[in-house]
Amino acid sequence: MTTVTLGPEGTYSHRAAQAIDDEIDFRQSVTSIVDAVASGEYDRGIIAIENSIEGSVTESLDALAEYDVAVVREIVTPVNHALLAQTEEFETVASHSQALAQCRTFLEREYPDAALEAVASTAQGVDFAREDPTIAGIGHPRNAERGDRLEVLAEDIQDQDSNATRFFAIAPAEDRSSGGGKTSLVVYPNANYPGLLLELLEPFAERDINLTRVESRPSGQRLGDYVFHVDFEAGLYESRTVDAIEDVEELAENGWVRRLGSYDTEHVVD
Numbered sequence: 001m002t003t004v005t006l007g008p009e010g011t012y013s014h015r016a017a018q019a020i021d022d023e024i025d026f027r028q029s030v031t032s033i034v035d036a037v038a039s040g041e042y043d044r045g046i047i048a049i050e051n052s053i054e055g056s057v058t059e060s061l062d063a064l065a066e067y068d069v070a071v072v073r074e075i076v077t078p079v080n081h082a083l084l085a086q087t088e089e090f091e092t093v094a095s096h097s098q099a100l101a102q103c104r105t106f107l108e109r110e111y112p113d114a115a116l117e118a119v120a121s122t123a124q125g126v127d128f129a130r131e132d133p134t135i136a137g138i139g140h141p142r143n144a145e146r147g148d149r150l151e152v153l154a155e156d157i158q159d160q161d162s163n164a165t166r167f168f169a170i171a172p173a174e175d176r177s178s179g180g181g182k183t184s185l186v187v188y189p190n191a192n193y194p195g196l197l198l199e200l201l202e203p204f205a206e207r208d209i210n211l212t213r214v215e216s217r218p219s220g221q222r223l224g225d226y227v228f229h230v231d232f233e234a235g236l237y238e239s240r241t242v243d244a245i246e247d248v249e250e251l252a253e254n255g256w257v258r259r260l261g262s263y264d265t266e267h268v269v270d
């Protein structure tokens with residue numbers, strides 16, 4: 001089995017991927033990872049979904065709405081960022097947009113004059129810092145051990161002590177499972193009337209199914225038109241889930257409902 005995730009080596013996605021596989025390849029964007037798994041090029045992919053400080057990784061949600069893939073596991077890891085550079089005299093901080101946002105307060109307080117540059121991943125920002133003394137990266141502190149020339153200037157610089165990111169392990173659609181404690185759906189009702197969202201959620205409340213997340217993303221079709229991402233604590237194997245989804249499908253008869261699959265959660269500590 002080979003797993004594809006966001007590279008280069010040393011990203012948080014890479015750390016999460018190591019929880020499921022030893023053979024890991026890298027891509028530069030979430031969309032290209034989902035595309036590579038949907039086409040069958042890889043057996044598994046790891047993508048970040050949501051962070052406890054910054055919220056959703058919107059590129060991941062949009063890719064899950066666009067490509068037919070299965071979610072087969074959820075991996076939750078702590079995210080403790082360090083500031084890495086060759087010297088204190090840097091001018092630019094380069095990191096993933098999520099990491100820059102998670103460290104906003106620290107950066108404004110300690111380095112108000114530094115320019116912030118969003119790059120493809122935390123590890124890519126760290127690689128830039130390794131090549132250029134005017135650049136600092138934000139990433140996992142162990143990135144300082146890869147190669148040379150980097151100092152850990154500060155640790156635990158995220159805005160909250162407890163910072164965690166949720167990742168999905170994705171697989172080709174035929175690997176979709178109905179077993180597991182959680183399930184994710186993507187629903188496009190293609191409708192807009194008072195009470196629509198309430199009606200979409202009622203089938204779960206009526207069956208005592210606990211929702212863990214509801215997120216709306218623009219459908220891209222027109223302003224005010226949304227795709228809903230719904231996660232809940234029940235498996236597709238359960239009859240209450242089957243019944244709830246049947247109701248949702250009726251409400252979305254002019255749109256579509258995608259079952260991403262059922263899965264269990266794994267907490268990876270380091």
Ligand SMILES: O=C(O)C(=O)C[C@]1(C(=O)O)C=C[C@@H](O)C=C1
Nearest residue numbers: 011012013048096098121122165
């Ligand atoms: O850049 C990385 O290291 C990633 O794995 C991406 C990512 C993300 O997309 O949120 C993963 C975890 C952290 O929240 C910061 C960045």
